Amino acid sequence: MKNVWLVDDDASIRFVLEKALARADFQTESFSNGQDVLTALTYDQPAVLISDVRMPGIDGMALLEEIAEQHPNLPVIIMTAHSDLDSAVNAFQKGAFEYLAKPFDLDEAVSLVERAYQASSQNNKAKRPSSNGKQPDIIGEAPAMQEVFRAIGKLSVSSMSVLINGESGTGKELVAGALHNHSPRREQPFIALNMAAIPKDLVESELFGHEKGAFTGADSIRRGRFEQANGGTLFLDEIGDMPLDVQTRLLRVLADGEFYRVGGHHSVKVDVRIIAATHQDLERLVEQGEFREDLFHRLNVVRLKLPPLRERREDIAKLSENFLARSAKELKVPCKILTPEALTVMQAFHWPGNVRQLENSCRWLTVMAPGDVINVADLPEELNQPLKAATSEAIEGDWLDAFQHWLEQELHQGKEDIWPQVQAQLETRLIKTALAVCHGHKQEAALKIGWGRNTLTRKLKERNFT
Numbered sequence: 001m002k003n004v005w006l007v008d009d010d011a012s013i014r015f016v017l018e019k020a021l022a023r024a025d026f027q028t029e030s031f032s033n034g035q036d037v038l039t040a041l042t043y044d045q046p047a048v049l050i051s052d053v054r055m056p057g058i059d060g061m062a063l064l065e066e067i068a069e070q071h072p073n074l075p076v077i078i079m080t081a082h083s084d085l086d087s088a089v090n091a092f093q094k095g096a097f098e099y100l101a102k103p104f105d106l107d108e109a110v111s112l113v114e115r116a117y118q119a120s121s122q123n124n125k126a127k128r129p130s131s132n133g134k135q136p137d138i139i140g141e142a143p144a145m146q147e148v149f150r151a152i153g154k155l156s157v158s159s160m161s162v163l164i165n166g167e168s169g170t171g172k173e174l175v176a177g178a179l180h181n182h183s184p185r186r187e188q189p190f191i192a193l194n195m196a197a198i199p200k201d202l203v204e205s206e207l208f209g210h211e212k213g214a215f216t217g218a219d220s221i222r223r224g225r226f227e228q229a230n231g232g233t234l235f236l237d238e239i240g241d242m243p244l245d246v247q248t249r250l251l252r253v254l255a256d257g258e259f260y261r262v263g264g265h266h267s268v269k270v271d272v273r274i275i276a277a278t279h280q281d282l283e284r285l286v287e288q289g290e291f292r293e294d295l296f297h298r299l300n301v302v303r304l305k306l307p308p309l310r311e312r313r314e315d316i317a318k319l320s321e322n323f324l325a326r327s328a329k330e331l332k333v334p335c336k337i338l339t340p341e342a343l344t345v346m347q348a349f350h351w352p353g354n355v356r357q358l359e360n361s362c363r364w365l366t367v368m369a370p371g372d373v374i375n376v377a378d379l380p381e382e383l384n385q386p387l388k389a390a391t392s393e394a395i396e397g398d399w400l401d402a403f404q405h406w407l408e409q410e411l412h413q414g415k416e417d418i419w420p421q422v423q424a425q426l427e428t429r430l431i432k433t434a435l436a437v438c439h440g441h442k443q444e445a446a447l448k449i450g451w452g453r454n455t456l457t458r459k460l461k462e463r464n465f466t
């Protein structure tokens with residue numbers, strides 16, 4: 001029978017779920033506390049159970065634990081208003097079938113119940129192991145971040161390759177660390193390496209190490225990152241920047257589990273999980289022949305997309321609060337708070353440097369804002385310039401018109417493959433101007449552009465800046 005039990009001390013939630021589930025042909029029975037459910041389970045069992053986390057008496061997690069022990073085949077969906085990584089991972093580790101962040105969409109809730117019901121009738125509920133890994137502090141209530149948390153929970157049983165996509169500063173390394181900390185490899189090393197930050201001719205020895213005398217300057221044997229990460233996880237950031245010959249070697253290691261150090265004659269065996277990240281469109285790089293298709297497929301087993309901050313403005317309040325508290329603690333000063341108006345300005349900003357930029361702004365505010373309450377006038381200049389924004393819109397119109405004019409001419413003259421030229425010119429101007437405005441300070445210039453510092457370093461090299 002399609003019967004579902006609902007447990008929540010909030011009658012309004014029970015009511016809306018009862019109605020929505022009834023429309024989808026489920027029979028529901030509602031409970032306001034966990035104890036009543038445990039009692040009822042001694043003589044009956046539903047196909048699916050949905051439970052809130054916070055309830056007086058036995059809470060959702062305790063109920064889940066009890067059910068996992070006494071009724072392991074009963075799928076439980078956990079609802080929580082505290083939609084952070086901790087509740088998601090905890091719920092999965094305690095055996096929840098799924099996790100539903102409040103406020104939820106009713107259609108989404110019903111389709112989850114449908115899936116749980118299918119799983120229950122096939123009696124194939126997967127078991128999840130427990131984990132004691134340190135839980136990193138990833139904040140995100142936006143639906144896209146909930147997806148990421150869900151994936152971290154689901155992947156916690158496996159060592160699959162994961163490919164993380166996202167602009168600079170969106171938290172790719174943080175998520176890679178969380179994937180490792182919630183994996184069976186958590187006791188082993190997590191090694192992070194940024195491809196964009198290593199000169200191309202050193203990438204190979206950085207990854208695979210070298211033997212003594214392999215090349216000039218190799219005075220002693222060196223273990224590469226692969227060996228250092230043995231048993232654990234290797235996080236390869238900016239994988240799109242990996243030179244093609246190194247891609248070929250990487251592919252071979254992934255296939256055979258062994259490699260040779262540079263200049264070496266005997267193979268080294270390793271067991272390493274790869275998590276790769278990029279801000280680039282790897283499919284496009286594959287099409288352009290700059291990224292090996294076979295390597296792409298090997299890395300792209302599971303793909304996680306981290307949205308830019310401007311697409312999850314609902315997270316800005318909590319992130320700011322957290323960063324203000326963190327920097328106050330670091331600097332041993334009282335924690336500042338944002339006025340609602342200042343928060344509104346922060347939420348309206350487009351954050352080209354994403355969470356990293358927000359974090360830096362909060363650090364700046366902790367030092368620079370005069371009082372304990374941050375007003376609109378205290379915000380950094382770039383966040384707080386409605387007038388200038390209007391002017392810049394006009395300027396934007398002008399240069400785009402000029403650009404279009406130039407573009408039309410070029411195309412009419414039969415020019416092809418124009419993008420590399422446009423990109424090179426734009427990037428050169430962008431870098432020069434940002435560096436000039438920041439008096440040559442690279443980190444600041446990168447922040448202004450909205451790139452990571454490593455990206456700027458790489459572009460400087462590519463564009464032959466000295």
Ligand SMILES: Nc1ncnc2c1ncn2[C@@H]1O[C@H](COP(=O)(O)OP(=O)(O)OP(=O)(O)O)[C@@H](O)[C@H]1O
Pocket residue numbers: 137138139140166167168169170171172173174175237279319355356359451452453
């Ligand atoms: N959701 C989040 N919650 C809390 N802190 C975050 C979050 N996302 C990012 N951060 C913080 O923002 C900073 C940038 O994150 P991270 O280095 O993981 O970004 P990234 O995408 O790897 O950047 P890049 O591509 O430039 O290397 C870090 O200090 C990280 O702790």
